[in-house]
Amino acid sequence: MDSTEKLLGKTLAEKLTMESQVSDLKSSSSSSVTDKSSLDEEVFRKNLVNMLTSAKNMFYVPSFKIYNSGVSGLYDYAPPGCALKSNVLALWRQHFVLEENMLEVDCPCITPEVVLQASGHVDKFTDLMVKDEKAGTFHRADHLLKDFCTEKLQKELTALSAEKVQELKHVLAMVADFSPEQLGSKIKEYGVVAPVTKNPVSDPYPFNLMFQTSIGPSGAVLGYMRPETAQGIFVNFKDSYYYNGSKLPFAAAQIGQAFRNEISPRQGLFRVREFTLAEIEHFVDPEDKYHPRLSEVEDLEFLMFPREEQGPGKDAVKLRLGDAVTNGTVNNQTLAYFIGRNVCGSVSILEMRWHIMQHAEIQCSYGWTECVGIADRSAYDLRAHSEKSGIPLVAHEKFSAPREVEKLVIIPVKEELGLAFKGNQKKIVEALEAMDEKEAMEVKAALELHGEVEFQVCTLGKAVTIKPSMVSISKEIKKEYQRVFTPSVIEPSFGIGRIIYCLFEHSFYTRPEDEKLNVFRFPPVVAPIKCTVFPLVQDKKDNKYDAVAKEISKSLTAAGVSNKLDTTGTTIGKRYARTDELGVPFAITVDDDTTTVTIRERDSRDQIRVEINKVVRLVQDLTNGVRTWANIQSEYPCVPFKKMNDLP
Numbered sequence: 001m002d003s004t005e006k007l008l009g010k011t012l013a014e015k016l017t018m019e020s021q022v023s024d025l026k027s028s029s030s031s032s033v034t035d036k037s038s039l040d041e042e043v044f045r046k047n048l049v050n051m052l053t054s055a056k057n058m059f060y061v062p063s064f065k066i067y068n069s070g071v072s073g074l075y076d077y078a079p080p081g082c083a084l085k086s087n088v089l090a091l092w093r094q095h096f097v098l099e100e101n102m103l104e105v106d107c108p109c110i111t112p113e114v115v116l117q118a119s120g121h122v123d124k125f126t127d128l129m130v131k132d133e134k135a136g137t138f139h140r141a142d143h144l145l146k147d148f149c150t151e152k153l154q155k156e157l158t159a160l161s162a163e164k165v166q167e168l169k170h171v172l173a174m175v176a177d178f179s180p181e182q183l184g185s186k187i188k189e190y191g192v193v194a195p196v197t198k199n200p201v202s203d204p205y206p207f208n209l210m211f212q213t214s215i216g217p218s219g220a221v222l223g224y225m226r227p228e229t230a231q232g233i234f235v236n237f238k239d240s241y242y243y244n245g246s247k248l249p250f251a252a253a254q255i256g257q258a259f260r261n262e263i264s265p266r267q268g269l270f271r272v273r274e275f276t277l278a279e280i281e282h283f284v285d286p287e288d289k290y291h292p293r294l295s296e297v298e299d300l301e302f303l304m305f306p307r308e309e310q311g312p313g314k315d316a317v318k319l320r321l322g323d324a325v326t327n328g329t330v331n332n333q334t335l336a337y338f339i340g341r342n343v344c345g346s347v348s349i350l351e352m353r354w355h356i357m358q359h360a361e362i363q364c365s366y367g368w369t370e371c372v373g374i375a376d377r378s379a380y381d382l383r384a385h386s387e388k389s390g391i392p393l394v395a396h397e398k399f400s401a402p403r404e405v406e407k408l409v410i411i412p413v414k415e416e417l418g419l420a421f422k423g424n425q426k427k428i429v430e431a432l433e434a435m436d437e438k439e440a441m442e443v444k445a446a447l448e449l450h451g452e453v454e455f456q457v458c459t460l461g462k463a464v465t466i467k468p469s470m471v472s473i474s475k476e477i478k479k480e481y482q483r484v485f486t487p488s489v490i491e492p493s494f495g496i497g498r499i500i501y502c503l504f505e506h507s508f509y510t511r512p513e514d515e516k517l518n519v520f521r522f523p524p525v526v527a528p529i530k531c532t533v534f535p536l537v538q539d540k541k542d543n544k545y546d547a548v549a550k551e552i553s554k555s556l557t558a559a560g561v562s563n564k565l566d567t568t569g570t571t572i573g574k575r576y577a578r579t580d581e582l583g584v585p586f587a588i589t590v591d592d593d594t595t596t597v598t599i600r601e602r603d604s605r606d607q608i609r610v611e612i613n614k615v616v617r618l619v620q621d622l623t624n625g626v627r628t629w630a631n632i633q634s635e636y637p638c639v640p641f642k643k644m645n646d647l648p
């Protein structure tokens with residue numbers, strides 16, 4: 001990982017808006033590498049996607065592609081893609097679940113309707129859509145407007161007035177939060193039309209993104225494919241809290257598939273209809289968002305926009321994360337910790353250009369793209385599920401000594417109410433009991449003053465006359481032994497497909513001096529294949545080099561290091577080219593030296609000589625992050641390549 005960390009940040013209202021530039025790619029300083037910024041983005045992307053999806057490399061492929069049915073937004077991960085994804089997930093699990101002691105759960109994708117009704121997804125998990133009435137196609141309204149503004153700014157910048165530029169930038173910043181009316185009026189005002197057909201589009205209207213299904217043969221129980229994994233964590237809160245010793249804070253995590261019927265899937269793995277999410281729900285006391293490990297990240301420095309310095313034209317200033325929490329630039333300790341260690345840490349291990357602007361965004365050829373959503377969900381979900389299920393999803397703070405508190409006590413006199421209101425008695429009792437302190441005190445005062453009060457009962461849709469004999473309202477001093485509250489939730493939500501696609505882009509380069517050889521510079525810890533093993537030449541007589549290579553490959557496998565044995569006997573250059581193309585970071589070559597072998601590193605193409613009995617351990621350390629190529633140089637100086645004709 002690069003040691004230089006440049007972090008840029010800013011806050012917006014309750015949310016943190018912070019930009020951090022963690023690591024410039026190593027390649028940018030290397031003259032041997034063609035930096036993608038100098039290439040046309042489109043050409044770069046086409047070249048990359050061809051590489052990734054070709055049958056030769058098969059990182060991922062469009063699903064069901066032999067049936068050209070036109071279903072987009074579904075992809076299969078293929079052999080190296082699967083290996084890379086499982087390495088990214090293992091890294092995530094190590095970084096979060098293990099190192100942060102999180103409670104991992106694995107819940108079903110099929111979710112009964114009631115759960116998603118409670119969470120609000122059935123009513124509100126929508127995107128705004130417009131229809132190209134002539135062609136019958138649909139488009140996401142905010143994306144159309146966003147694309148229009150971006151293109152205008154890119155292509156006509158010099159011709160636009162300063163005010164217009166400001167306006168378009170403002171629209172771009174706010175478009176995600178526009179109401180249907182605001183979106184519709186901007187689309188009309190700017191004359192935004194459908195892409196390709198250039199037809200006018202309808203007014204925006206909401207489209208629910210969930211895939212509906214039914215559970216069981218009767219079809220009577222409705223369900224949905226979950227659009228996020230979080231709800232499974234929330235509905236398990238009561239048990240997880242108990243499992244955690246009834247203590248806060250704690251975090252639960254889940255890795256799994258999420259399903260969204262995207263209106264217009266695009267940009268390959270970026271916007272698909274089924275994708276892997278890795279989500280964390282960190283439960284905290286809303287009155288104390290303290291984080292016990294903030295001290296580990298508080299010295300990290302970020303460029304941020306302090307609260308009082310926000311607004312157009314303001315410059316970011318460098319702030320210590322700890323100070324940013326103290327002065328309120330970062331909302332609370334827990335959020336700061338997640339930004340400092342968790343989000344930055346995990347993504348920067350992958351050596352990618354990223355920053356935080358409300359969400360963690362990674363830079364790629366599509367621009368800055370949200371890959372990790374960071375949300376303060378407050379107590380919303382737990383409250384909603386408590387209400388719907390009738391099971392209290394709450395935490396307790398036990399007091400060291402009982403506290404005396406003044407409590408409102410409302411006792412409806414059911415017999416009197418029954419006599420006066422007959423069948424409506426129950427609804428009136430419920431309404432009286434539901435009064436808050438202010439309302440109860442007003443009713444009490446009116447009863448004392450006038451001997452009766454007109455009391456509105458919403459469930460009856462009318463007011464009834466209440467007399468002093470019908471209800472007793474008082475305040476009493478009571479002893480409390482604990483505080484019962486609904487925890488707040490902070491949620492970082494990692495889109496694994498987006499992170500992987502960015503990793504492909506950030507790792508991809510061409511070596512011009514090797515006849516434009518394509519290389520993936522995957523960090524060893526996530527590389528799909530960690531090491532290749534090959535004999536320098538084929539020894540047709542007794543296969544002795546092959547035998548040593550096979551033995552090393554077997555030992556690497558036993559040590560959990562994925563490897564590929566290549567005894568094809570093609571030229572060493574061709575074999576290196578093939579492994580570079582798959583992003584294999586190390587290659588072990590067996591030659592005529594009976595006690596040592598060489599290890600070649602993919603990016604520097606330097607090689608070192610290592611004793612055979614140490615090579616497996618060394619490659620294991622290099623690929624699981626215990627050691628780096630740079631820090632073994634003093635122990636293992638580089639050696640020149642041995643050519644085939646150097647051999648006897």
Ligand SMILES: Nc1ncnc2c1ncn2[C@@H]1O[C@H](COP(=O)(O)OP(=O)(O)OP(=O)(O)O)[C@@H](O)[C@H]1O
Pocket residue numbers: 260262269270271272273275277359370371372373374493494495496497498
């Ligand atoms: N259709 C999708 N395809 C791939 N990844 C996705 C998709 N939708 C969301 N994600 C990933 O899941 C993460 C968390 O989801 P969240 O609900 O916060 O996204 P979102 O705000 O709906 O995303 P967007 O605004 O891009 O649609 C996102 O940061 C992203 O990485």
